[in-house]
Amino acid sequence: MSKTTYELENYVKQTRRDIVRMVHGVQSGHPGGSLGCTEFLTVLYQNVMRNNPTSFDISGKDEDVFYLSNGHISPVFYSVLAHSGHFPIEELATFRKINTRLQGHPTTHEGLPGVRIASGSLGQGLSVACGTAQAKKLDGEDKLVYVLMGDGELQEGQVWEAVMYASHNKLDNIIATVDVNGRQIDGDTKDIMGFADLKSKFEAFNWNVIYMDGNNLNDVQDTLSKAGVLSGSGKPICILMNTEMGNGVDFMMGSHKWHGIAPNHDQLAEALRQNPSAVGDY
Amino acid sequence: MTTLTTMEKKDTRSGFGDGLYEVAKKNDKVVGLCADLTGSLKMNKFQDEFPERFFQMGIAEANMIGTAAGLAISGKIPYTGTFANFSTGRVYDQIRQSIAYSHKNVKICASHAGLTLGEDGATHQILEDIGLMKMLPGMTVINPCDYSQTKAATIEIADHEGPVYLRFGRPKWPIFTTDMEFTIGKALHMREGTDVTIFATGHLVWNSLEAAKALAEQGISAEVINIHTIKPLDNKAILDAVANTKCAVTAEEHQMNGGLGDSICQLLARNTPLPVEMVAVNDSFGESGTPMELLEKYGLGVKDVIAAAKRAVSRK
Structure with a gap:
């Protein structure tokens, strides 16, 4: 059953808490991009995807599937997977620790439910999505393949190979979201390797392109619904999702600096104060 | 003492092409991907007979490897085809993360390996591919010796769950294993x-x-x-x-x-x-x-x- 906006807001706050606690707990990980994508992944897993989290099947047969291409935002992915029923939320406490299934970057190696492919080395997820989308078409399925990439990740050439392949083969069952936060490790994307106009780039490759405010729950819900309607129209769908890196924790916003560093004890306390728990901590 | 004699010569890549066609007839999960070298890899017969299971990837090998991984997730048995150089060194990280580490059931089929590629020269004559592939945990590495063994190996690997690197070549070469058994891992x-x-x-x-x-x-x-x-x-x-x-x-x-x-x-x-x-x-x-x-x-x-x-x- 669909969650209300109020319920979604509580999940978002809870996932923000999980992210900063997980990263603080091992003093490593990537909180900035994770926080920026919290609303999107929460809505996707709580309200949009047609899947079966409690009996996870890696093949995703007759289900919607999601691939996280920018695997470094594993904290948000793990939190959302846990809160959508893929595995117990207590397991979040093992993030990045020895013998964990919650590796620094997601992997199938340890058999964590919800993960179908390893990611971390950037630029590969859209290709994997193309393969699964192709298989679903071959099998006559009408389910969708979602994939999330970072905007910095678009600097990888493989992404554009896949962009070309998807439109040439009319993979209109792919909904690819780009997290346009404008930041990457070394600074702002416009300074490191600017893209000029992403919308016209994807449109030139014959994709349907729509914008989304990734930090506005209602807009995320509406845009994902719209993307679903656009599927099947002969073109793959790209959602350019504007987000703020570090969203929801004020001192992590407005800079690339929190891409991959952990908060200290006082910073953790402040981040948690800004996001009171309504669902329950791990 | 066994004495092996041969009358006929054929390229090992034709063994791949014929093997792929044979295994695809038996197993509808088999799909083929090729990066603009369908003729060189002898995949035409497969392509003609099973067009819906053939994916032309263009000159984009990295995407081919990732796409193969995605197909494998959905239960297909993808055979990727390009030259050995572009099957390995060019896409090493894609193979490492999306196939080997993720343990995907992809068959990386690599033609024109080694010096016997001939006149095209060193840019295309990869001599490092066995090393690259055998270092990857969980990767099976097979290098057949003639047309018949390549055909047998191509058929056999469909039943092997897990990533495989299958290496073969360009020149016409004596055929001498026609009546011999092929079992993965058995000398x-x-x-x-x-x-x-x-x-x-x-x-x-x-x-x-x-x-x-x-x-x-x-x-x-x-x-x-x-x-x-x-x-x-x-x-x-x-x-x-x-x-x-x-x-x-x-x-x-x-x-x-x-x-x-x-x-x-x-x-x-x-x-x-x-x-x-x-x-x-x-x-x-x-x-x-x-x-x-x-x-x-x-x-x-x-x-x-x-x-x-x-x-x-x-x-x-």
């Missing part, structure tokens, strides 16, 4: 012998058989074992063989570093150190030329296997 005894064991893979199996014939005329009895599967290595067959002959030659169309010889030396050093001579490319790139000229120039000819066998015997 094939090609010729009995008591003085030296020659462990050979790929095209060099034929050169080793020719060498063994010549050695016999000179009073040296050479055993020839075909190691078509470099990983997992048939440790028992190798150790059993050298227990009798007490010395070995390895022969391959690959760099000495990282190839079959390197794997066999590791095995012998840990179990039963004894003289080994290696016939392989010695830390060098190739160049343009005919396949036979190149094999001669880079020390992979029949005379080189003969010389290596004599050196090995003399060191016992």
Whole structure:
């Protein structure tokens, strides 16, 4: 059953808490991009995807599937997977620790439910999505393949190979979201390797392109619904999702600096104060 | 003593093409992906017969590897086809993360491996691919020796769950394994012998058989074992063989570093150190030329296997 906006807001706050606690707990990980994508992944897993989290099947047969291409935002992915029923939320406490299934970057190696492919080395997820989308078409399925990439990740050439392949083969069952936060490790994307106009780039490759405010729950819900309607129209769908890196924790916003560093004890306390728990901590 | 004779020659890549067509007839999960080299890989018959299961990837090998992984997740058995150079070195990280580490059931099928690619020269003559692939945990590495074995291997790997690297080549080559069984990881005894064991893979199996014939005329009895599967290595067959002959030659169309010889030396050093001579490319790139000229120039000819066998015997 669909969650209300109020319920979604509580999940978002809870996932923000999980992210900063997980990263603080091992003093490593990537909180900035994770926080920026919290609303999107929460809505996707709580309200949009047609899947079966409690009996996870890696093949995703007759289900919607999601691939996280920018695997470094594993904290948000793990939190959302846990809160959508893929595995117990207590397991979040093992993030990045020895013998964990919650590796620094997601992997199938340890058999964590919800993960179908390893990611971390950037630029590969859209290709994997193309393969699964192709298989679903071959099998006559009408389910969708979602994939999330970072905007910095678009600097990888493989992404554009896949962009070309998807439109040439009319993979209109792919909904690819780009997290346009404008930041990457070394600074702002416009300074490191600017893209000029992403919308016209994807449109030139014959994709349907729509914008989304990734930090506005209602807009995320509406845009994902719209993307679903656009599927099947002969073109793959790209959602350019504007987000703020570090969203929801004020001192992590407005800079690339929190891409991959952990908060200290006082910073953790402040981040948690800004996001009171309504669902329950791990 | 078994004597192998041959009348016919065919390229090993045709063994792949014919094997792919055969296995696709039996198994509808088999799909084929090719990066703009359908003719070179002999995938046309598969493409013509099963167009809905053939995916033209264009000149975009990285995307081909990722797409294959995505197809495998959905239960397909993808066979990717391009030259060995573009099947391995060009896409190493994609294979490592999306296929090997993710343990996807993808068959990476690589033609035009080694020097016998010939005139195109060193840019295309990869001699490092076996090493690259065998280092990946969980990767099975197969390098068949002729048309028949390549066809058999292409069919066999569909039933093997997990990533496979299948390496074959361009030139027409003698066919001599037609009635032989192919089992992944099981070495094939090609010729009995008591003085030296020659462990050979790929095209060099034929050169080793020719060498063994010549050695016999000179009073040296050479055993020839075909190691078509470099990983997992048939440790028992190798150790059993050298227990009798007490010395070995390895022969391959690959760099000495990282190839079959390197794997066999590791095995012998840990179990039963004894003289080994290696016939392989010695830390060098190739160049343009005919396949036979190149094999001669880079020390992979029949005379080189003969010389290596004599050196090995003399060191016992």
